[in-house]
Amino acid sequence: MTIYTGVLFVHAIAVLVLAAGLTVEAWMLFQLRRASSPGEVRSWTTPVPGLTVASISSLVIVYVTGAYLTESLRAWEFAWPRFAVLEIILFAVLGALTGTRLRAIRRLCNSMREKESDLNARLRSPLLKILLNIRIWIVIGTNLLMAVKPGFAESLSIVVASVLLGWVSSLVTLGRRGASSTARAGSR
Secondary structure: OOHHHHHHHHHHHHHHHHHHHHHHHHHHHHHHHHOOOHHHHHHHHOOHHHHHHHHHHHHHHHHHHHHHHHHHOOOOOOHHHHHHHHHHHHHHHHHHHHHHHHHHHHHHHHHOOOOHHHHHHHHOOHHHHHHHHHHHHHHHHHHHHHHHOOOHHHHHHHHHHHHHHHHHHHHHHHHHHHHHHHHHHHOO
16 A cells, blocks of 8 residues: 555545534434423534534545645646635534534523523524535535536636525525424424
8 A cells, every 4th residue: 555545545535524513413303402401402412523523624625635636647737626625614614613513502501691592593493404405515516526527618607607506505405304393293
């Protein structure tokens, strides 16, 4: 095994850990939206600190190993690696926003000084779902950049499409949830 293949292996594992973190976050958000008591919310927000550490560590490893692999290929002169770095930065910023909101929910649940309706409003905020979906599509877009290795215009299109697809897909799923909630309420 060469150094390049070893770094590539570590890079792939870090991407898998990042994808697993997104999966855990999606499941956690699904359960938080269904939680009926502060105790349930507390149990589902318990993994937030560990999830944060795993996500940040994976993202740093993806960045460092990706930079090494790009340097090894002498590919920095192309557009796609620079756009991949842009997507990593965007992922990190959106992840930080999500983490801030989840930690606030966790603190609110632990203190319970505010009303339960305030907690429910934060749990059902569409922003958490929007940020998650955009980050999922950013990972997909970054993989597409690495597979296709497009020029500037195509790379820019992939980044913009990733963000738009994440946003639109979250609106579609939010709309579906709203329609099914309305149907259940009407049948009572």
